[in-house]
Amino acid sequence: MVFVTVTFIHSADLHLGRTFTSLRTLPQPIYEQVIESSFRALENLVNQAIQSKVDFVLFVGDVFDSESVSLRTYLRFRQQMEKLNEHGIHVFLSYGNHDPIREDHQTVQWPDNVTVFTDETVTSETYTISSGQVVNIYGFSYTKKVISSNKSHEYIKTGHADYHIAMLHGHAEGQSGHDPYSPFSVQELVNQPFDYWALGHIHKRQTLAMNPPVVYPGNIQGMHQQEQGEKGCVLVTLSKKALPVITFVPTANIVWFEEEIDITHIETLDVLLQVINERKERYRKQSTFLLLRFVGSGSLHEILQSANERDDLLWAVNEGEDEQYPFVWIVDMNVHTI
Structure with a gap:
């Protein structure tokens, strides 16, 4: 048979x-x-x-x-x-x-x-x-x-x-x-x-x-x-x-991911922006919504506690993404630093 x-x-x-x-x-x-x-x-x-x-x-x-x-x-x-x-x-x-x-x-x-x-x-x-x-x-x-x-x-x-x-x-x-x-x-x-x-x-x-x-x-x-x-x-x-x-x-046309960033050795916002942008490019092969999770301890801890500072940071890292395809859009930042 x-x-x-x-x-x-x-x-x-x-x-x-x-x-x-x-x-x-x-x-x-x-x-x-x-x-x-x-x-x-x-x-x-x-x-x-x-x-x-x-x-x-x-x-x-x-x-x-x-x-x-x-x-x-x-x-x-x-x-x-x-x-x-x-x-x-x-x-x-x-x-x-x-x-x-x-x-x-x-x-x-x-x-x-x-x-x-x-x-x-x-x-x-x-x-x-x-x-x-x-x-x-x-x-x-x-x-x-x-x-x-x-x-x-x-x-x-x-x-x-x-x-x-x-x-x-x-x-x-x-x-x-x-x-x-x-x-x-x-x-x-x-x-x-x-x-x-x-x-x-x-x-x-x-x-x-x-x-x-x-x-x-x-x-x-x-x-x-x-x-x-x-x-x-x-x-x-x-x-x-x-x-x-x-x-x-x-099959997904857009994916969602979380990315963790340790701020322990990041001293300035300029360096943090550079790190975030480098991480974004890792996902550029496909349109992505990215949730950032900050961990560790360091000089940026106090700044990241401020909702206004985080909003400005979000604006900076997302600027121009609406003209990109595929896009990588940071949807939120969760702070777990000490």
């Missing part, structure tokens, strides 16, 4: 249409890039799917930032789905707590290659990939913003498909920083006879188990300074004769 692999992209938490209100004070050229960043990340994801010739793409909830994003947001998402359709790539989509499904979602019709889980009860869809392998994909959508019940028990393996993949937008026990919607324990998922658990809701990328894989891919674009580092999706290959291969694919 010949075993054929199935390859797909697992993504979640796109939050398309987010307005980034906390960043509206940025210079207009940079703010416009921020508004575009999630769409650019989606384009990067779609290009990767096409390049990798995947069998399908999973979007596991919170595709949109709210249930009432603009028509333009829906249309731009549809354009990318049409691009996947042109390459014979199917899409399975569920809605999450940010974008619970509503009747007016249907005002924009998705292309024929998009299958939406429209019910809050777990259902399954059968899909045959080009190799002839049959895949059963299970999922549900939020029809309201809050689901407090454990949905994991609704996932019941059915049929005789070659692969069984579960999509679940919810909160794994022990996670922090997100509301505990549709809560579950990892053990409850591992005990189920599925080949892969495609999770959404938690924005931090993590693999919670490997037998079978239980995976949060994280979000595709960092949205604030608590979401630092590379963001993206995962490219997954499942096989009946080999271990799963799960590869992170970066």
Whole structure:
């Protein structure tokens, strides 16, 4: 018997249409890039799917930032789905707590290659990939913003498909920083006879188990300074004769990082400005929001305690960045000096 692999992209938490209100004070050229960043990340994801010739793409909830994003947001998402359709790539989509499904979602019709889980009860869809392998994909959508019940028990393996993949937008026990919607324990998922658990809701990328894989891919674009580092999706290959291969694919158009600067041997503001600018250039390969953290002790300690002095320092290090591409913008300075 010949075993054929199935390859797909697992993504979640796109939050398309987010307005980034906390960043509206940025210079207009940079703010416009921020508004575009999630769409650019989606384009990067779609290009990767096409390049990798995947069998399908999973979007596991919170595709949109709210249930009432603009028509333009829906249309731009549809354009990318049409691009996947042109390459014979199917899409399975569920809605999450940010974008619970509503009747007016249907005002924009998705292309024929998009299958939406429209019910809050777990259902399954059968899909045959080009190799002839049959895949059963299970999922549900939020029809309201809050689901407090454990949905994991609704996932019941059915049929005789070659692969069984579960999509679940919810909160794994022990996670922090997100509301505990549709809560579950990892053990409850591992005990189920599925080949892969495609999770959404938690924005931090993590693999919670490997037998079978239980995976949060994280979000595709960092949205604030608590979401630092590379963001993206995962490219997954499942096989009946080999271990799963799960590869992170970066998609973010703008990244967030924190940089630590020790002031112990820095005597003047001129030298500090030089150090900051040198550190900025380390990130210049990609548009970056940088949070500076000052540590150590020295003659600049007192100056850095002043909010006015820090504001002037921020102005100096950010001057002209709105004309740079890629930009490196210092978003804040945290002082932990003594």
